[in-house]
Amino acid sequence: MAWPSAAHGQPPVMPVDLTRVNSPYAGNQYNQRLIVTGGTRPGPPVSFHSILRKGARSVFLRIEEALDGPFGGGDNPLRHLGALGLYLLWIIVGSGLYLYTVLDTGIDAVYQSIGDLSGEQWYLGGILRSLHRYASDAFMLVMTLHLIREWCYGRYHGFRLYSWMTGVPLLWLAYISGIGGYWIVWDQLAQVSATATAELLDWLPIFSEPSARNFLTPDSISDRFFTMLVFIHIGVPLLLILGLWAHVHRISHVDYLPGKRVMLATLLALLILSLLQPALSNPPANLAMLPGALDFDWFILFIHPLTDLTSPAIVWLLLLALTALLFALPLLPHPAAEPVAVVDPANCTGCDRCLADCPYAAIAMQPHPLRPGFKLAVVDGDLCAGCGICAGSCPSSTPFRRRDKLVTGIDMPQQPIHALREELEQAVARLSGPQRVVVFACARGADASGLAAADTAVMPLLCTGMLPPSFVEYALRGGADGVLLNTCRPGGCDFRLGDRWTRERLAGEREPHLRQTVPAARLQLCAAAAGDEPMLSAALNDLRARLANEALASDRLPPYLRRVSNHA
């Protein structure tokens, strides 16, 4: 039976019985769902939101892929916006600590002490001050892009719900941190921002007296105001950091920092900017006079022109509606959740590899109920992404096992390892021609169905991370001359780590690894995302050319036919 593709119309459905395993738990663990092979799960109804999101996704993806050219996937800033944001936050915190040590919170001294940094100590304090400001602006920009990216990639529901919901309040905390920093300088820009913010806040019925009365006259401001400001400007970022911890709490192998080259280049860019255009104070605040035209930070202070252009009511309506919309986004129609991984206690050895590889910390280890001293993997269905990376990591997933029914320790109901082996065996048996190639391709990457031919078998996968490396050897020893494995672009995996784990397993850097006896020339690794079909096709041609040259080479592995083999 050929492995069908979604491109060939409605995917076929076949019932699979996975309950015949030697375990009293198996009947409960393996649900009797139907397997939709190689197809896409039913999507949500078409709506304005889905059209808008897909349009934005298309634009974002094109820009992201264009940046892969100069940066490469690993160093592409757009693919690591969260880590880049965190890095910028550390720059802000580091430079802010120095600024705090030299800040004098007296009403007159505050302006003077900050001004001296840029004047008398431009080479250290001045640069750090500029770095603090520009990193804050960059943080706002990166945070906004991160939000847009996650939205347009549909990463706000299901197993990502927690990260999404914990991310929304961070927008407010980041903004409060940013705007408060401008007030501490107490120059004319601070005067405009503080007064306008107080007037905006007064629209809300939360104060018994208008807070704008605190900025009526020069006499209204006291030293305590700046002490309070510093307290807020340190306290809110601390809350932000705490919120960030919660934001990434439910994912594993978090990229807390981007790559070294990205960090160095970003810091260098901001340092050069700080030298060329140092952040300086405007004239000191004077509440008896309105400032004229001011250099304006549009990343953080945009809300004031917006209020002047409209009204406080409209601005609050916009802000609250946007926040409510972000919180409500997961309630909008979205694709059905993927079936989650299921564990078979009889075949789970408690080795921890699935725990180590799961990108979303959906797996925990518990004492095995039947084998004292052993552990058993347990899947949290709410956190499971249904990527199958755990199945790819399980040592019991090796196709070389002799038993007819290959039941592994942890498996995906929608594409079990047993079905994958059956499909592979049948597909390889059908291949003909001088160079028979098996293509394992991520279903979310480039569409590989067009490569299917008499000498090419295409095997779509939930994620390449679900493919145990031993399947490559199994295909070669089963009769294939070469294997092409297509992952998403580096850093572009929908499940975060599928491409990385695949590369590391094939390179022998991660368990389960591909045995070194497998000839490297017979394996081609490609990273072609959706839309990169020509790249995938070129990779296949490269492999074929190599196989043609090495057709007579003596590197062919000894054949292995499971059904006549005497060993498991």
Place this chain on the structure above:
Amino acid sequence: MPKPTAIIGQVILYGAFAAFIGYFATSPKYRQIADDVALIKLSISHLGERECRKRTPEELAKMPPNMRAPMDCPRERSDIRLEMDLDGQPVLRTVMHPTGLYKDGVSTIYRRFEVKAGSHQIAVRMNDNLIKPGFNFVKEEEINLRPGQVMVIDFNPDKGGLFFQ
């Protein structure tokens, strides 16, 4: 090691990133009000009068000796009526209500009036006890405002009531 073209591309893109940050961190300039405009801020926070009543001797006699306060003052405060005229034209007619669940808090107002710089006739009238007719606080003055000047109209009983600053 990245190719030279990739390095050049990265330099250009990181440069563009820094330029984008640098430009919008300071530009374009923003001016809150026009050059020839001044600002009048009317901001008052004041407790309205309580409508007290003198207790009769009979009422006082019925009360415990330690609680015989001569005046019976309810907790609620009066609304405050406020009017403002600018160059003879009415620009504000409002009644400020006391805050608090029991209407025993201050009545407040905060309004901004952008006016052309120059000479203006300003009149402000306030009544903080509405059972009495008319206005018990009135301030009328001709003022000269410079461009960008902020003039505050406030109320402080210790300063004689309404005042301009």
